[in-house]
Amino acid sequence: MYDCAIIGTGAAGVSAALTLNALGKNFIWLGKADLSSKISSPEMIRNYPGLINVSGQQLKEAFLKQIQTLNIPITENRVTGVYALGDRFGILCNQQMYEAKTVILATGVEAVKPIAGELEFVGKGVSYCATCDGFLYKGKTIAVVCTSKQMEHEIEYLCTLAAKVYVFAIYKNAKISAANAQIINGMPKEIEGDKKVSCVTYLKGGESEKVEVDGVFMLKEAVTPSVLVSGLEMKDGQVVVDRNCHTNIDGLFAAGDCTGRPYQYAKAIGEGNISAHSVAEYLAKL
Numbered sequence: 001m002y003d004c005a006i007i008g009t010g011a012a013g014v015s016a017a018l019t020l021n022a023l024g025k026n027f028i029w030l031g032k033a034d035l036s037s038k039i040s041s042p043e044m045i046r047n048y049p050g051l052i053n054v055s056g057q058q059l060k061e062a063f064l065k066q067i068q069t070l071n072i073p074i075t076e077n078r079v080t081g082v083y084a085l086g087d088r089f090g091i092l093c094n095q096q097m098y099e100a101k102t103v104i105l106a107t108g109v110e111a112v113k114p115i116a117g118e119l120e121f122v123g124k125g126v127s128y129c130a131t132c133d134g135f136l137y138k139g140k141t142i143a144v145v146c147t148s149k150q151m152e153h154e155i156e157y158l159c160t161l162a163a164k165v166y167v168f169a170i171y172k173n174a175k176i177s178a179a180n181a182q183i184i185n186g187m188p189k190e191i192e193g194d195k196k197v198s199c200v201t202y203l204k205g206g207e208s209e210k211v212e213v214d215g216v217f218m219l220k221e222a223v224t225p226s227v228l229v230s231g232l233e234m235k236d237g238q239v240v241v242d243r244n245c246h247t248n249i250d251g252l253f254a255a256g257d258c259t260g261r262p263y264q265y266a267k268a269i270g271e272g273n274i275s276a277h278s279v280a281e282y283l284a285k286l
């Protein structure tokens with residue numbers, strides 16, 4: 001049982017991890033060893049206090065050096081669900097479950113917004129976790145919407161279970177070797193159905209087409225926080241927090257781009273720090 005689970009390895013997650021480490025807390029930090037593509041993408045950062053004209057890549061390397069010097073480990077995993085279990089949280093990553101007394105959500109903003117019908121059919125044919133839910137579609141027809149080549153192995157896994165897999169790859173050079181996979185050259189537009197998912201419509205050359213499916217897997221690097229955490233209060237796509245980064249769920253905090261604008265390092269790092277202090281205050285009262 002950890003004191004805290006930090007979800008996300010962007011600027012907010014880095015700041016939360018450095019602060020929890022300084023406060024002597026026992027935490028697990030889930031995300032990517034490479035931190036976040038957003039940290040490294042800016043060609044030049046001109047608004048970060050004390051750093052004059054650094055590139056995103058240089059900032060990332062400085063973050064990595066600091067983390068490594070302090071021996072703060074990153075657990076490489078994508079979180080697919082956070083469950084409030086009374087006095088603790090269960091954090092599900094594929095088939096691995098971690099437990100922590102508190103959680104800091106630092107998941108950034110979604111690069112790919114939910115498509116029409118996606119949120120409506122969560123649990124009714126829409127899933128975010130291949131290893132958790134794949135077996136439900138043994139011998140069935142599914143669609144997979146995938147935003148990163150790094151998740152192709154999850155598509156290959158689904159191909160070992162489903163009879164037919166339509167793949168919407170929202171990245172370049174998609175390559176799936178399974179014979180039952182069909183890459184669709186079109187942008188998914190809407191997930192439709194009645195009580196359960198029945199088809200995905202997509203745009204191909206300006207025309208609307210559809211594939212009939214039993215389920216849809218959304219393999220995205222970041223998913224809507226309210227999908228990750230049931231009952232989480234959101235407004236206009238952002239997690240609602242107070243000045244101390246408390247969400248509406250006791251013991252759950254949020255920091256960085258996921259709590260809203262401005263989408264900037266300074267704000268993400270400030271909130272990462274605040275959320276870690278709020279975690280320490282919360283733990284002291286338990």
Ligand SMILES: Cc1cc2nc3c(=O)[nH]c(=O)nc-3n(C[C@H](O)[C@H](O)[C@H](O)COP(=O)(O)OP(=O)(O)OC[C@H]3O[C@@H](n4cnc5c(N)ncnc54)[C@H](O)[C@@H]3O)c2cc1C
Pocket residue numbers: 007008009010011012013030031032035036037038039041042043044045046047048077078079080106107108109221222223255256257258262263264265266268
């Ligand atoms: C091209 C570009 C240029 C920019 N230039 C500037 C600039 O000059 N100045 C400035 O101040 N800001 C700039 N920004 C904005 C800045 O990069 C962001 O505000 C900052 O990175 C936000 O940090 P964050 O930690 O909130 O989110 P992110 O950096 O997006 O990190 C979120 C992390 O959470 C991880 N994650 C998400 N979901 C899950 C999950 N379910 N399980 C595990 N991990 C998960 C992601 O993989 C990622 O590692 C720029 C952004 C871009 C894209």
